[in-house]
Amino acid sequence: MAALTLHDTSRSIEITFSPAGADQTVPNPRGKSKLIVDNQGMTEVTVTATAVSTSICGYKHDLSETVGAGEVKCILLDRTLNNTSAEVPITYSSVESVTVCAIE
16 A cells, blocks of 8 residues: 655645555544545545544444545544554545545
């Protein structure tokens, strides 16, 4: 899996978008990372992450967000989505004309 670069927005507001990949991970060391998805395609894209651990309520909360055609969406990544490397594995229903950026 290819890890995205995590941009620290407390020090800079300059961010760089990368092409979405079939198997990507987002670094989430403090459980506050956000994934910005820019869908310039003609159809909606579903962004999915499967919870690895339970929330404080004892439930696993998977993530599934839809980004419409021509839309940009910022998605908060909870620490319950982290794998053992403090990264969130992300999948996309399509990566055509989709760019992404990870910020904290």
